[in-house]
Amino acid sequence: MRILIAEDDPALADGLTHALDQAGYAVDCATNGEQANLMLHDAVYDLAILDIGLPRLDGTEVLRRLRQRGSKTPILVLTARDAIEDRVLGLDLGADDYMTKPFNLVELEARVRALIRRGQLGSNMALMCGSLALDTSARRARCGELTLDISAREIGVLEVLMLRQGKVVNKEQIMEALCTWDEGLGNNAIEVYIHRLRKKLEMSGARIRTIRGLGYLLEEEKANAT
């Protein structure tokens, strides 16, 4: 996995490089917009972390040129400005996610993992949660070496939950994902699917939580969690 970091603040660039290097990624670093633009042009990256306020060439401009070339490299935008317009502009130009400085390193690492996973979704990458793996193209779920006996609709529900791992997924979102199978799916039907999935995932290290009034959330079961 190759990551480009385009950040002009040396302390931040150094910290990020070390952290991602430790996490096992190959990291390149650009300290200005022109350099970042050239590097993104010459090499293929699995992810680029792009500061908006880059010298010489603004981060949004680097992003615009990258998308103009048709590149689909996932981009995580960093910004010190929290004006909402900046975020909207970044996302409009094709950024995949943004973070406001200062940020928590753990959260950045989580988003990097998610973006890389999403970037490789098309290339038969399995979604993972604990020892649970979901092959989205073969539509099969495995727990370690054991293939789980899960129906197509349950796979659909599981896919939505796994794609938004750690985040709340509401019933409307689940219904949308299932509407290819069922017209006018009832609330109860979803509860039934969730109930069945919970049983089948019991030993997988993945757990579906019910969030009162909001929906469901899939998370990795912590060893010490009750």
Added chain:
Amino acid sequence: MRPKARSLRRQLLAWLLALLIPLLLIGGVTSYFRAYQFANLAYDRSLFRTALALADQVEVVKGKVVVDLPQKALDLLEYDKDDLVYYRLTYPQGNTIAGDANLPLPTVLPNAGKYLYYDATLGEKLVRVVAFSLPLMGTSAQGTALVQVAETKSKRDQLASEIITAMMLPQVLIVLLAVFMVHYGVRRGLASLDTLQHAIEQRSHRDLSSVPIEDSPREVQPLLHSMNKLLQRLKESIAVQQRFTANASHQLRTPLAGLQTQAEMALRENDPVRIRYALEWIQTGTVRLSHLINQLLSLARVEPASGRETNLHTLDLVQIARETTSEWVSAALARQIDLGFESSQLQISISGNALMLREMLSNLLDNAIRYTPSQGKITVAVSVDGKYVKLTVEDNGPGIPLDERERVFERFHRLPESTGDGCGLGLAIVREIALIHQAEVAIADGTDGRGTLVTVRIGLREQLNRPNSASPA
């Protein structure tokens, strides 16, 4: 905008003159008539005496009326230092015996022995005439002879004009005096304002003490009162601002000092365990500092003094509350807190700013999660209560003591026994955002007197709100 400010002086004058000038005109016209009446009264008598004197000279000789007027008598008769005197003796009717035949006869003849006065024209002159019917009974003649004496009006005109002058002069003087008094009075009345203006002009912009109002006219005092109230509010708000700046600099410098000390300590140390310990402190300090800076910035953004226009749109509070609560689920789960959401409606329309409302709820949730112990429970609820929407955040944490429930909204105020690492700005931000939405924020006990229930009451936008038909998950 008015093209020109109205002048108080000009307005007063206009009103005064509108009243006085018609009065003056009416006075003038009546004076004129009265003056002539008096002038006639004064001179008609002597004119009549002249007529009587002339009548004395009339004799009847053999049925014929004759008048014997020696030249001297004529001179005397016709002598007057101001006016020309004319006479005419007629008998019988229309037959002039002596005098000026052009002197017009009265339209109605007076009865015998009677007389009357009237105005007439002789040649080009205006004259005053007395006509006296002289009875000829007891003589050889019959009926009456008409004796007329006329005089031009110079004397009368002069007297009349003297009277008019005497009557009108004070009136004109009064008007002039009134104009002057208004002019002077207004200037005098406003003179204290000039002094005030100078006093205010020479003030420093830091001097926000009250303007003295005792010396000002009573009419201006309410204005000055309001101005003083405004100055007072300004003074208070500046004081709040200054306190805030002082607090903020303290709150910013303290963690920085901690960071610096720990970093210096870490550089001096060789023991990896101690270095790690210092680094952990640095990390905690940095997190707190960046939280504080974020809170300061969002407070600055929502403050009215930021000068930003706040655009309020029609929006769905249920959606905003649901989405914002969802964002905080992971934070709550990380602390093993059960965070949930309830809504009586599927949709509730209010007029507001989505970003600010999210910020408000985020602050309430941040507080609730910070101060609710592990295994606790937090519930966000949206419901319609009459004309209001209630957004509530309830937790079963330690709660806020009664006497602290107003003070917690003050900036940098933290509960005395606070254990969380908040910076004391969250509820201040909540209150500012509530103010922008004309909403009320209140803190009460949670269910069964445990925990905290924060209620934000926002005015409902008059629109159809769909009841929640679907059961909550």
